Amino acid sequence: MKMNELSLVLVGAGKMGGAMLTGWLDMDLEAKNVTVIDPGQPEDMKALADKCGFSLVSSPEAVTQPDILVIAVKPQMMAKVLPGLTGLVGPKTVVVSVAAGTPIATFQSYFGADTGVARVMPNTPAQVGRGMFAAFASEGVSAEMCEAIAELLSSTGEFTWVGEEALIDAVTAVSGSGPAYVFYMVEALAKAGEALGLAPDAANLMARQTIVGAGELLHQSPLSASTLRENVTSPGGTTAAALAVLMAEEGGLGELLAKATVAARDRSIELSK
Template structure:
């Protein structure tokens, strides 16, 4: 790596293509962790979105990437999978050789992104989830062979600003990450919704049911992340023989709970692969 490229990776702009919820959360996380606002630029065709980003975070904004793209060290592609190809193709001719592209679009592979950006690009595929909006996200990441250690560290900095990142050695696992942690918050919401509804049907006041279900999910999640023990051990610890928890877990087992979850994750992973195929080459 030449010195100019090294400086670009460490000091160049962090450029966001797309100023939606996930882009906003990443910008906010970076600012909170000390990244200078002057180093961040967001590109979005919506004047309203640009004004909000500038007002909230003090970053630079632009309606298109032409003027700022040459100075980028990292280009965060925060747009929907359905429009990723034309967005990348619009950047390809001027995409700077020193920059790493980071995509957070479900189902779009690094091979597709590299081709759409003109070929020979350093590309990271990332799958964050919606708790990133609160700084509690879980992100799976995969880097193609052109990504340098410095570029990987920069991608770590950006995605790490909103939670925990896990690097994968095989891109084949990314659809499973999408199915597990990318879509996973909805599974927890569904469980909380079902718990709340069941308690209400049995006579608990709605607000009490809502608060208790939500706090139970929060507390269980903190135990999973802070205790250092795996989920199975924690489950066993709170299950007294012959007690109420055992009765509930046995009911789950009779109804095939594990199989239901497995089939749901398989369906989500399959849909991720379909999105990739639909996006084309």
């Protein structure tokens, strides 16, 4: 299906919904074929609708059944929101959810067991076009529609499919929650700099820019992360001394991240029950 022929309804125009919408409008997706449903009617979204030409409504009444229904509301709002969306799901409508912890079975319990559903885990860097999206699609989603979904979600970052729904919990642990790990690394590195005698402002600037710069280098370089690490590390030098601590088999960063991602995955599983 061509992007300019695709009809799409987005439910929820918060940070993630708004980020995805911005990416879609920069594609070949026709703004006139897009409807955004948001009871809050935020002023910035009103201004964007006036500028770009998509429809912004406060409720699903009178909205026609789209090819794709994207649900971008918080998981705790699902029980309140989903009953009002049943009229938007037709025989050919595919439901795309970017809400953490809500399984495909929940959507099919409202919209019908044969409804095609793609469960997506995004992350917050999508707000600056550097997002990571991973998804699993139920049997009711055609290959053509999978291609369309992948193209839509790639508009604000990178995209990949996973082979089973249970792996969405692993995706949550790695990329969904992952930005928080990086932000905490900035905090920890800045505090370590202060402990070495640097002024707080200088330590924070150094830590923040080091992570930002390393991330951009990783983004632009064709080299692997391990090769980039090795390129920074001189044998017997200062970086090697630090990495000996970070890469220790016991108590090192690798072990901590393994424990952290298991904890995040297990909590994701708990929240989906």
